Amino acid sequence: MIKICPKCGSIRVNWIAGGIAGAVYKCDECNYVGSFILEIRPEKLDQFRKELNSKR
């Protein structure tokens, strides 16, 4: 499983803070910061990005 940004679909997501209460992640692509992050299988990444693009 890989972590991806729920906003832009980037895999450039970094764990910046957190602990027992929950982690906080930051996306390098769109500067999204939050505890909600998507985890998907690598083979689903292309499909997810297509869906993301079609919503724009």
Ligand SMILES: [Zn+2]
């Ligand atoms: Zn992002």
